[in-house]
Amino acid sequence: MADKKVKLTLKRGLIGVSERQKGTIAALGLKKINDSVVKNDTPEIRGMINKVTHLIEAEEI
DSSP, rough: OOTOEEEEESSSSSSSSSSSHHHHHHTTTTOSOOOOEEOOHHHHHHHHHHHHHHEEEEEEE
């Protein structure tokens, strides 16, 4: 499972979201709208994705 990757793209702005969600987005490495990062598909990253699914788009690579 560690060799799988997931591409994350920030699709919505962070105005009006909680500080906790902003921290999760920052921990994922996303800063601006349409900013993308590729992360290893781990349970920790999956948990972070589940907390901010309404703000990001995730696709498996």
